[in-house]
Amino acid sequence: MTGKTHIIGGIAACVVTSRFTAYDPLLLTTAGIFGSLLPDICHGGSKIGRKVPFLSKIVSTLFGHRTFTHSLLFLFLIQVLLSLFHLPDGITAGVLVGAASHLLLDAATKNGIKLLYPFQMTxxxxxxxxxxxxxxxxILAVLVLLIVYFGQGIM
Incomplete structure (x- = not known):
């Protein structure tokens, strides 16, 4: 998926999540936008890869595209790292929800993802x-409709 679809997917996932949780919707969604782009740190041409090219190159060289950063192991590592900073729960949840939405969207592509990395099953x-x-x-249009539907009255 393209960057814009990942961003809208992250927003949609966070707006839906905010309807069923007590997290601050703005905090959750802002963190979710970042999280929705984070797994593509392994791709130098991605929105996040262009912002931090040195880090992107290292991750890409070590793991390749859609492997480690598109796995449950990566989500777990994000959760562990964010817990070290004692951030508000909405930030941690938002990053994780956004990143999970990224994985779901990329699993909807023909190339798929290595969800159980280091196992190489696609x-x-x-x-x-x-x-x-x-x-x-x-898909982008459906995600926008989800944002409109679930976003009514949350702010």
Whole structure:
């Protein structure tokens, strides 16, 4: 998926999450936007990879694309690292929800993800789309509708 779809996906996931939790919606969603981009640190051409090219190059060299940073192990590591900083729960939850939305969206692509890294099994959803293709625009539209529907009255 493209960066814009990941951002909108992260926002949608956080808006839905905020409807069913006591997290501050603005804090959760702001952190979720960051989290929705974080797994692509392994790709130098991604939105986050272009912001921190040195780190992106290291991660890409060590792991490649859609492996470690697109896994449950990565989500667990994020949770552990963020817990060391004693941040408000909404920030940690937002980053994790955003990152999880990224994994779900990339599992909907033909290339899939290595969800159980270091095991090399590729996970993909039963219906997949081509990144940047017309079907991705349909997914983007559905995500926007979710934001509008679940976002009513949360602020």
């Amino acid at each position: 996970f993909r959803l039963p219906l997949t789309v081509r990144t940047g293709g017309p079907a991705e625009n349909g």
